[in-house]
Amino acid sequence: MNSEATLNVWVVDDEPGMCLGAVRTLNGYHDRFSDLEEKVAYNVESMNTGERFLEKLETSQPHILLLDGKLPGIDGIGVLEELHTRGQPIVTIMITAYATLDKAVEATKLGAYDFLAKPFTPGELRNAVHKAARNVILTEKARQLEEEHRKVRFNFISVLAHELKSPLGAVEGYVNLIKTRQAGDNLDDYDHMINRIGIRIGGMRKLIIDLLDLTRIEAGTGNRRIQPLTMHDICNSVLELHTEAAAERSITVTLDCPDGITFTADSSEMEMLFNNFVSNGIKYNRDGGTFTLQITKKEGKLTCTFADTGIGMSAKEQERLFKEFSRIKNEKTRKIPGSGLGLSIVHKIIQLYNGNVGVSSIPDKGTTFTVVLEESSNP
Amino acid sequence: MSEQPTILLVDDDEDFLLQQKLYLTNAGYNVIAAEGRKEAQAAADENDIDCAVIDLMMEETDAGFILAHHLKKNLPDLPVIMVTAVTSETGLNFDSIATGEKKWIKADAVLAKPIRFEQLNSEIKRLLA
Numbered sequence: 001m002n003s004e005a006t007l008n009v010w011v012v013d014d015e016p017g018m019c020l021g022a023v024r025t026l027n028g029y030h031d032r033f034s035d036l037e038e039k040v041a042y043n044v045e046s047m048n049t050g051e052r053f054l055e056k057l058e059t060s061q062p063h064i065l066l067l068d069g070k071l072p073g074i075d076g077i078g079v080l081e082e083l084h085t086r087g088q089p090i091v092t093i094m095i096t097a098y099a100t101l102d103k104a105v106e107a108t109k110l111g112a113y114d115f116l117a118k119p120f121t122p123g124e125l126r127n128a129v130h131k132a133a134r135n136v137i138l139t140e141k142a143r144q145l146e147e148e149h150r151k152v153r154f155n156f157i158s159v160l161a162h163e164l165k166s167p168l169g170a171v172e173g174y175v176n177l178i179k180t181r182q183a184g185d186n187l188d189d190y191d192h193m194i195n196r197i198g199i200r201i202g203g204m205r206k207l208i209i210d211l212l213d214l215t216r217i218e219a220g221t222g223n224r225r226i227q228p229l230t231m232h233d234i235c236n237s238v239l240e241l242h243t244e245a246a247a248e249r250s251i252t253v254t255l256d257c258p259d260g261i262t263f264t265a266d267s268s269e270m271e272m273l274f275n276n277f278v279s280n281g282i283k284y285n286r287d288g289g290t291f292t293l294q295i296t297k298k299e300g301k302l303t304c305t306f307a308d309t310g311i312g313m314s315a316k317e318q319e320r321l322f323k324e325f326s327r328i329k330n331e332k333t334r335k336i337p338g339s340g341l342g343l344s345i346v347h348k349i350i351q352l353y354n355g356n357v358g359v360s361s362i363p364d365k366g367t368t369f370t371v372v373l374e375e376s377s378n379p
Numbered sequence: 380m381s382e383q384p385t386i387l388l389v390d391d392d393e394d395f396l397l398q399q400k401l402y403l404t405n406a407g408y409n410v411i412a413a414e415g416r417k418e419a420q421a422a423a424d425e426n427d428i429d430c431a432v433i434d435l436m437m438e439e440t441d442a443g444f445i446l447a448h449h450l451k452k453n454l455p456d457l458p459v460i461m462v463t464a465v466t467s468e469t470g471l472n473f474d475s476i477a478t479g480e481k482k483w484i485k486a487d488a489v490l491a492k493p494i495r496f497e498q499l500n501s502e503i504k505r506l507l508a
Contacts, residue, residue, distance in 0.1 A: 166392070169395075169492075169493050170392070170394035170395065170398075172493070173394065173395065173398040173493070174394070174398060176496070177398055177401060177402060177496070182401075182402050182405055182406075182496060183398075183401035183402060183405055184401060184404060184405040189401055192397075193397070193398075193401075196394055196397065200394065
């Protein structure tokens with residue numbers, strides 16, 4: 001629904017004066033919903049019997065129905081029953097002079113949204129229609145949100161399928177070559193192919209682990225264990241995982257974290273966050289470079305700085321950093337493995353701690369990520 | 380053409396490139412492998428190429444088209460095989476493209492990934508015959 005939407009209102013009443021009154025009150029009236037940032041105009045049509053309404057319903061449908069309870073022929077409750085049977089819900093305001101509790105219960109069960117007792121003033125009619133219109137707008141917004149959510153999930157699954165299909169295709173190709181001995185007689189070539197199979201399978205495993213991490217974070221806070229953590233220990237245990245990779249490429253890793261710093265958080269979330277930044281700081285570094293992890297804490301806020309001397313990024317590349325599966329593809333990154341999910345995982349964790357992340361980067365000089373987290377207040 | 384035809388193989392997927400290179404070398408071709416458009420263009424300038432096998436989407440989504448266009452400009456008779464995953468991922472069928480529109484695709488054959496090694500070999504043989 002845009003900010004200038006028109007809502008169709010149908011009035012079904014056998015009293016011509018009532019129909020005319022509703023048309024005069026609502027037609028051309030601009031209703032505002034400032035909290036929803038919506039403005040609507042009403043387009044009112046009237047009909048004098050339930051039969052006429054049901055006939056018209058075959059070709060179009062109103063957003064809001066003002067329905068008289070007492071009609072010649074099929075009455076208001078009969079009309080509601082028919083809508084209920086057809087599975088055609090319309091936001092309906094029952095208009096009746098003979099409202100009884102039983103009738104009200106029956107009408108509500110059949111889907112009536114509100115009641116308006118005759119006689120009513122133009123102001124009362126506008127108020128009732130305003131309330132109904134709000135319901136229409138909210139329902140439409142919920143539908144749009146659901147649709148958007150569905151599209152996002154669909155895109156995610158398509159990309160995921162592609163990300164799993166590529167390594168599978170590569171492994172399949174190698175297996176085929178090895179099985180049929182179609183790669184020549186050089187055994188080194190076969191060793192190389194087996195090595196590549198291992199690398200591609202490792203990539204798939206990493207993707208699945210990242211996917212599980214992402215799902216765990218998105219699933220909610222059920223299994224979180226919020227407790228005071230000694231940051232020095234967390235940093236050391238994460239850095240230890242990357243010692244070998246750093247040593248292989250002569251990258252000097254430095255930790256600057258005073259002993260006494262504690263931070264109330266979930267340890268596995270913190271490890272996931274640090275692990276991703278440290279892993280990137282090593283992967284995208286240059287041989288013989290440095291990687292520095294610095295932790296400070298002030299007024300309950302933890303600041304973590306991850307600085308590398310690696311390949312860096314252009315401003316344009318930085319914009320796409322935290323999107324799912326958006327790996328930066330260029331000559332320098334082509335051979336660096338990654339699932340494309342790491343930074344979207346850390347982004348979600350940072351949100352859990354009301355935090356923020358900043359990045360400064362210069363191509364071929366290095367990148368520094370600065371993460372600020374607020375201590376978790378709900379242990 | 381020498382006894383061992385020279386194939387220029389261009390793909391930014393290192394595994395696909397290695398597999399095709401090993402297979403085609405074993406099948407009796409001289410293979411020059413390039414991982415991108417610029418590297419391929421340089422290789423084509425420095426070597427006598429008998430056939431080019433080019434991946435469509437590399438560093439840019441249309442890198443294969445651009446490369447094929449440049450190669451054909453200098454060597455109009457060079458057979459070019461375009462290899463692409465676009466067909467299997469989007470359902471786009473290059474065979475169904477109208478002849479007029481096809482003119483700007485400077486390729487003699489378009490093969491959909493995943494391609495079978497034998498299929499590639501027979502396509503190369505057909506174009507070199």
